[in-house]
Amino acid sequence: MRINNLDRYDDRITVKCNLIRAYPILQDFCKKHMDDRFYLENGQAVSPRDIIIRELISNTLIHREYLSAFPAKVIISRNEIVTENGSKAIYEGPLDLASFSPMPKNPLIANFFNSIGRADELGSGSKNLLKYVRIYSGEEPSLIEGNVFRARVPLVRNSKSFEIDPLVSDFVSNAINKKGYVTTVEVRDALGIDHKAAQRELLKLVSNGVLLAKGNTRARKYIAVSKDQ
Template identity: 50%
Template sequence: MDAKTLKTIFEIGETIAVEFKRCGNGIENDVYETVCSFLNRFGGDLFMGVLDDGTVLGIPERAASDMVKNFISSISNPAFLTPTVYLVPEILKYRGKTIIHVHVPPSAEVHSYKRVIYDRVDDADVKVTATAQIAQMYIRKQEIFTERKIYPYVQAEDLRLDLLPRLRRMAENNSGQNHPWNGMTDEELLRSAHLYGKDRMTGQQGFNLAAVMLLGKDDLIMDVVPAYVTDALLKRENVDRYDDREIIKTNLVESYERLMEFGRKHLPDKFFLEGDQRKSLRSIITREMIANTLIHREYTSTYQAKFVIERECMYVENANRATQTAVITLDNLEPNPKNPIIASFFRNIGYADQLGSGVRNLFKYSRYYSGREPEFVEGDIFRILVPLGGETEEIGSTTQSTTQSTTQSTTQSATQSTTRSDQWEQIKAVMAVIRQNPEFSQRQVAEQLGLNPNTVKYYFRKLQEQGQLKRMGSSRKGKWILEE
């Protein structure tokens, strides 16, 4: 690792994959806690001889070799780290000072230090004690798709086979030609869709979790995944509770339809032309959000999935088998199938498109719907947020209908102007709080101003994109700097 790379790391500060330790009096327990949390998450780089803010103090050069030996001895001792690991610390020189760098790769196992499991959350090492959290860590480490789990005692009569005629018609309409399902018996269709299979490790045969979730009767689903639920909430007026709510515990086919109906009930649908065809922006956006949360959910988790419509945004959340913690953009999009059997079934009946197309569609059509981009956050909880309100963009061949009356146009223009004015006042208020309290987190700013945290997060991101706001130091001990 060269000096330029080190300089960049120290300037950026601590992250989910970077940790600094002073180690002024030798290696202490918190170093091994970080090693444990890196192993349990996505790996990372540990630097000894560096303060939390990235200042390099260094360690005594004569002590470096002994520190490395002690470190290797400790991580190889099952009384301390379980399971043990083999890591190679590197003694480096940076601006005349000695530091130790350890690269920790992600592990395929769940590790504990002194019988305590640690996980990496943002730039902190967190003790994990709750059974559900520990279970989620094991799910993340699995190299199999849990949708393939075989349930040998599930029978055909436990499934909603009455849905198959309609699903055949949907598949044919979606393909635009005679679909293979039309010439199959029910049993052949289920096998063709990989809903009935064989576990090549145990030899068990039967219906799998994908079959249970897609076509299972409600009592079967509750027996197999008792925590399964999708909570649809409208929170415009009564934000502390809800204005409308639907708790959905049925199969994924009908869950999709009920969630789409919830969106139609509570969301406006702006007039939109693409070329010479009218399209429903509401249907496009809710389809992608709802299909994503149903297709890519980790169904063995107890986390309750949500579809929430608020005044300024709507979002979905679901348990996820994360491969990274990141904000997903079009530039770093790497489609990663979580439940390929369920995804394929949804594509056949027209509820979803090819992997990755949903993200691109949401980025494209969200701009038309609200004038702003959606947010995708990958982690143990996967989240898609789409802004609501604001000014829509007029891009390409998209135009407002010429049949709209002058009164409607005037009213719409005034509404958009008011929205822009309100936003600017809120942004100025956010900037004022930052000037007075540069160490405040985004959530603290939101609480002080009484604004939605997602709205404040959006304002922070826009200020950073425009070069008006910068972050110095780590997320815990850093501060915000406004460029006047």
């Protein structure tokens, strides 16, 4: 992890163990140094950060060229997370995440990770990465194939997004999970803030594309934006 000390590391781990043990160690390290961000999908709170980490770590472990002497790396900086991995490249250059057809490099490892729930079917990882990086930072990831495979995920939030009070995020998520909507009065009373402050927080979630306002001012309810909207 390089944020304050760009010449060395602010924090680091070296992982030398089997793939099953390596997965949670790398996952926990990334979670430690990446902000989590509130997002509702079909009325359920999901973590774009956790999905991004899952796809990056599983890709690093599954598709690595294990005959290569190049050490696999996961580097977190202030603005991005980058993975570097030895690879047996069939193609060299940037990959179009929306259209490329992946080739299995270690099918036995991929099938095993799929069977224990730590990876999805081939090709779904790149689609998940594209979708949830857009949600997380408002930008797009890049994958560059070669003898060293590099994945880059921007971590900087889209400048048009609003920061949301975590207490508001948690309350809104729980309320929508229970009954499908939340109101300004409920946020006001639950958090002990004035009516206008509660309304501002909900409107931020609307502006961020998380909530949708339904009804007129007095009877207005806020519902989750579905992924199809």
